[in-house]
Amino acid sequence: MPLSDAAAVFAQVATRLGGHITRIPDGETGDRDNGVVWQLPRLRAHPSLVTVPPPSPEYGPSQRVRPAPGIEPGAIDFGSLGYAQAARQSWRVFEQLREQGLIRPGVRFQVGLPTPIAVVGAFVAGPQAELETRYEAAILAELDQITSAIPHEDLAIQWDAAVEFALFEGVFPCWFGDDYPARLGGVIERLSRLGDSVPAGVELGYHLCYGDFGHQHFVEPADTSKLVDVASGVAVALTRPLNWVHLPVPKGRTDAAYFAPLTGLATVPETDLYLGLVHVSDGFEGARRRIKAAAAFVPEFGIATECGFGRRPAAQIPDLLDLHARLANSLD
Numbered sequence: 231m232p233l234s235d236a237a238a239v240f241a242q243v244a245t246r247l248g249g250h251i252t253r254i255p256d257g258e259t260g261d262r263d264n265g266v267v268w269q270l271p272r273l274r275a276h277p278s279l280v281t282v283p284p285p286s287p288e289y290g291p292s293q294r295v296r297p298a299p300g301i302e303p304g305a306i307d308f309g310s311l312g313y314a315q316a317a318r319q320s321w322r323v324f325e326q327l328r329e330q331g332l333i334r335p336g337v338r339f340q341v342g343l344p345t346p347i348a349v350v351g352a353f354v355a356g357p358q359a360e361l362e363t364r365y366e367a368a369i370l371a372e373l374d375q376i377t378s379a380i381p382h383e384d385l386a387i388q389w390d391a392a393v394e395f396a397l398f399e400g401v402f403p404c405w406f407g408d409d410y411p412a413r414l415g416g417v418i419e420r421l422s423r424l425g426d427s428v429p430a431g432v433e434l435g436y437h438l439c440y441g442d443f444g445h446q447h448f449v450e451p452a453d454t455s456k457l458v459d460v461a462s463g464v465a466v467a468l469t470r471p472l473n474w475v476h477l478p479v480p481k482g483r484t485d486a487a488y489f490a491p492l493t494g495l496a497t498v499p500e501t502d503l504y505l506g507l508v509h510v511s512d513g514f515e516g517a518r519r520r521i522k523a524a525a526a527f528v529p530e531f532g533i534a535t536e537c538g539f540g541r542r543p544a545a546q547i548p549d550l551l552d553l554h555a556r557l558a559n560s561l562d
Contacts, residue, residue, distance in 0.1 A: 231257030231258070231259065231538070231539040231540065231547060232257075232259070232263060232539070232540060232541075232542060232543070232544045232547065233257055233259060233544055233547060234259065235259050235260070235323075236256035236257060236259060236319070236320040236323045236324075237323050237327065238257075238259075239254075239255075239256055239257030239259065240254055240256070240323065240324060240327050240332070240333060241327065241332060242547060242548065242551060243551065244327070244332050244333045244334070244337075245332070246548065246551040246552055246554075246555055247551060247554060247555055247558075248334075248555070249334070250554070250555060250558045251337065252336070252337060252338065253337065253338045253339070253340040253386045253433070254324070254333065254337060254338075254339065254340060255339075255340040255341065255342055255388075256316070256317075256320035256323075256324075256339075256341075257539070258316075258342065258540065261312075262312075262316060263540060263541075264540065264541065265344075265390075265392075265442070265540065266344045266348050266349050266352065266353075266390075268312075269311065269344070269349050269353065270293065270353050272311070272312065273295045273349075273353055273354075274293070274295060276295070276306075276308070276309075277298075278297060278298055278301045278306045279295040279296065279297060279298060279301075279306070280295065280296060280297075280298045280299075281293055281294070281295055282294055282295065282296055282355050284355070285355075285403075293353070294353055294354060294355040295353060295354060295355065296354065296355040296356055296357075297357075297361075303357050303360035303361055303364070304360050304363070304364070306361065306364050307364070307368075308364060308365055308367075308368035309368070310372075311368055311369060311372050313341070313343055313369070313372040313376070314371075314372040314373075314375035314376050314379070317341045317376045317379070317380070318375075318376070318379050318380075320339070321339055321379065321380050324339045338383075338384055338385060338386040338433060339380065339384055339385055339386070340385075340386040340387075340388060340435075341376055341385065341386070341387055341388070342388045342389075342390050342437070343369060343372065343373060343387060343388070343389055343390065344369065344389075344390050345369075345389055345390065345391050345393075345394065345420065345421065345424060346362045346365040346366040346369060346420070347362065347391070347393050347394050347397070347417070347420065348390060348391065348392060348393045348394075349365055350362045350365055351393035351394075351396065351397060351402045351404075352393050352396075352402065356405075357405075358403075358405040359405050359406070362405070366420075366424075369424075370424075370427055373387065373427060373428065377428070377429050377432055382429055382430070382431030382432045383431055385432045385433070386432065386433035386434070386435065386473070387428045387432055387433070387434055387435070388434075388435045388436065388437055388476075389421060389424050389425065389434075389435075389436050389437070390436075390437045390439065391417075391421060391436060391437065391438050391439065391460070392438075392439035392440065392441050394417045394421075394438075394460065395438070395439070395440050395441075395448075395449075395451075395456060395457075395460075396441065396448050396449075397413055397417075398410060398413055398414070398417075398456055399448065399449040401448045401449060414456075414459055414460070414463065415463075417460060417463075418460065418463035418464055418467055419467070421436065421460070421464045422463075422464050422467035422468050425464065425468050425470065425472065426468060426469050426470055428470065430470060433473040433474075434468075434470065434471065434472055434473050435472070435473050435474035435475060435476065436461070436464065436472075436474075436475050436476070437476045437538075438457050438460060438461065438475065438476065438477055438478070439478055439537050440478055441537075442536070442537035442538070442540070442541060447478075447480070450480060451478070451480065451488075453487055453488045453489075453490065453491055454477060454488060454489060454490075454491045454492055455491040457477045457478070457491075458477075458491045458492060458494055458495050461475045461477065461495060461496075461497065462494065462495055462496035462497065465496055465497040465498070465501060466496055471500065471501075472497065472498075472501045473500075473501065473502065474501060474502040474503070474504060474532075475497065475501060475502075475503060475504070476504040476505075476506060476534055477503070477504070477505055477506065478506040478536040478537060479505050479506050479507035479520055479524070479536060480536070481509045481511060481512060481516065481536075483520065483523075484519045484520055484522075484523045485523065486523065486526060486527075488523070489523055489524045489526065489527045489528070490527055492524070492527045492528045493527050493528070495528070502531075502532055503528060503530070503531040503532065504531060504532040504533065504534045505520075505521075505524055505528075505531050505532070505533060505534065506534045506535055506536035506537065507520035507521060507524065507533060507534075507536070508533055508534060508535050508536075508550075508553060508554060508557065509535070509536065510542070510546060510549075510550055510553075513553060514553060514556060514557060514560075517533065517553070517557050518557070518560070521533070521557075521561070533554065533557055533558065533561075534554075535550070
């Protein structure tokens with residue numbers, strides 16, 4: 231969310247959305263303002279990695295890294311990734327605003343973390359399998375620091391998965407699985423392992439995405455079938471509760487064909503479904519059309535933007551939050 235800092239994000243969300251929300255993230259302000267792209271300069275600065283061009287023009291930043299000559303990939307330590315440090319700083323602000331009464335009791339602090347595929351698939355030239363293992367160790371160390379610093383009853387963790395779908399669609403090269411079933415199995419295994427690493431008492435969710443670089447998907451999803459495959463597979467594989475899952479809805483999709491696969495979503499009733507069907511460009515009426523189309527296939531769901539609030543003018547944020555509140559009020 232392109233505001234000045236976490237305090238501004240918490241204040242805007244708590245004030246404008248009030249009783250409609252149960253979790254608030256810090257908006258990933260500052261260096262973190264473009265999804266996982268802020269990890270690229272950290273990778274480029276790593277003493278064991280060198281920067282190389284991608285094999286061909288790609289979606290998003292056009293640079294990748296690989297181990298420097300003579301460096302063993304399996305020995306690379308990514309060190310601090312910055313997520314835990316940011317979470318601890320934002321948590322202190324969250325606590326202060328809750329003590330002041332701006333954030334109501336029971337609302338959790340939400341932290342978004344990238345899956346290793348999100349970073350390795352987009353920014354690593356190779357060897358991807360070995361460096362994925364090392365980056366997973368680093369992101370799980372960040373998770374451990376976060377869950378050690380913040381009370382579990384106050385915390386929610388969201389794993390952000392976008393590049394997984396780019397691998398399915400052939401946008402980025404895949405280092406596991408030669409076809410969709412094999413790649414799907416590999417993604418479900420990885421996402422469920424990440425989810426099971428979240429301690430009991432901490433809420434768990436997943437944001438599934440088709441990308442938003444330049445407000446464009448890397449591929450327009452044909453329908454929700456691959457999203458449902460991943461969400462259902464993870465829900466079944468997890469050994470702990472899944473609290474929510476978020477799926478994108480492109481602006482132009484008000485047709486039954488896009489939403490029909492949602493009838494096969496294999497989540498338990500306790501798992502909240504959020505559909506990213508709120509778009510600035512067609513506002514209230516456009517969102518209501520998409521809500522009506524989705525409701526023919528899933529009886530209950532929350533609403534959201536397609537891919538967060540980032541990469542837009544800061545002046546647009548208050549109206550976008552108010553749009554969510556107006557839509558939620560119209561559905562009560």
